[in-house]
Amino acid sequence: MTAALFNPIKLGDRELTNRIVMPPMTRSRASQPGDVANDLMAQYYAQRASAGLIVSEGTQISEMGKGYAWTPGIYTPEQIAGWRTVTDAVHAKGGTMFAQLWHVGRVTHPDNIGGRQPISSSAIQAEGVKVFVDNGTDAPGFVLSAKPREMTVDEIKEVVGEYRQAALNAIEAGFDGIELHAANGYLINQFIDSESNARTDEYGGSLENRLRFLDEVVSAMIDAIGADRVGVRLAPLTTLNGTVDANPIETYTAAAKLLNARGIVYLHIAEVDWDDAPDTPIEFKRALREAFKGVLIYAGRYTPQSAEQALQDGLADMIAFGRPFVANPDLPERIKNNQSLATHDPNTLFGGGAKGLIDYPTFSA
Incomplete structure (x- = not known):
């Protein structure tokens, strides 16, 4: 029984099916x-428009924000026009789509950012973290990420401005809103987490200071496009790309309260999702639910049954299914009809062409 998954929900001024x-x-x-x-x-994306909400793949806000080969940007006129093709196709199928806006900070290599040194909250390397570069073939070439330099305050203000402009560009490109990528060890996460932020100015040290960059970016985006078109993704308990916080429950409950005060339309929590990962403590989920009154989305290892339970328990308002959507373009229909799910080919996730992207059939096909 998955009735709750198919209840409509309001997201800002949109009614999701x-x-x-x-x-x-x-x-x-x-x-x-x-x-x-x-x-x-x-x-x-149009094949998957039956989702209540689609969030785009991470989309860099500037050349310096790019972490991996062949990922899309949203800072040039050509990129905006390219995304307009995507959003038009999704809207033609009745879908709703937000753009995930992304700056990777230190999780990159000079080959991906025009030969320059990466930037971060602090000059701390993400030890052992690999990214992929274009090595002249259609298969990604994995290399170790490079040591970053610490951003100046002027550079922080400049990047806040880039996020603001990217939000405007996303609306111009036809997106219904944006999701700020503040998770998974990328730039904003590098400011939030205590072990990746060694700053001694107003952007480091205390919890309030470490949340300042997040707050400034969110506030700039809200000013540009309105709070009802801004969502944020956080990953409180993951240690992806080397970001670790000494007190994650305290830190991320505070972040949720801050974002609630700003009135953003949704908060998207990425749970630890590798196979033997610990579950997110139920007390923490309750604390996040108490702290954030908007639409709360969870992602990570959910089955239709566990998703239904999370909705019925009131801990979440929407549930994201990542890898199942790769191989099941008609995932909502399959869940509704209790049909079997196809599994994806991991060898075709990154790079290449149509194979492993648009050639997965629907269940009826």
Whole structure:
């Protein structure tokens, strides 16, 4: 029984037909040169438009924000036009789509950012973290991420401005809203987590200071496009890409309260999702529910049954299914009819073309 997953829900001024989210998943199919979203991507997302909400793959807000080869941007006119092709295709199928806006900070290599040194909250390398670069073939070449330099306050203000402009660009490109990627060890996460932020100015040290960059970016985006079109993704308990916080429950409950005060439309929590990962403590989920009054989305290892339970328990308002959406373009229909789910081919996740992107059939096909 998955009745709650198919209850409609309001997201800002939009009425979503179900509570199933397609979350952001890097697929690295953007056209080169220029990192431009294309017709192949438009077909991929349109195939999955029956999700209540689609969040795009991470989309860099600037050249310096790019962490991996062939990921799309949203800072040039060509990139905006490319994304318009995608959003038009999704809207033609009745879907709702937000753009996930992304700056990777230190999780990159000079080959991906025009030969420059990465930037971060502090000059701390993400030890052992690999990214992939274009090595002249259609298969990604994995290399260790480079040591960053600490951003100046002027550079922080500049990046806040880039996020603001990216939000405006996303609306111009036809997106219904944006999701700020503040999770998984990327730039904003590098400011939030205590072990990746060694600053001694107003952006480091105390919890209030470590949340300042997040707050400034969110406030700038709200000012640009309105709070009802801004969502935020956090990953409180993951240690992806080397970011670790000494007191994550305290830190992320405070972050949720801050974002609630700003009135954002949703908070998207990425749970630890590898196979033997610990579950998020139920007390923490209750604390987040208490702290944040908007739409609360969870992602990570959910089955239709566990998703239904989370909704019925009132801990979540929507549930995101990542990898199942790769191989099941008709995932909501399959869940509703209790049909079997296809499994994806991990060898076709990143790079390449149509194979492993748009050639997964629907159940009826």
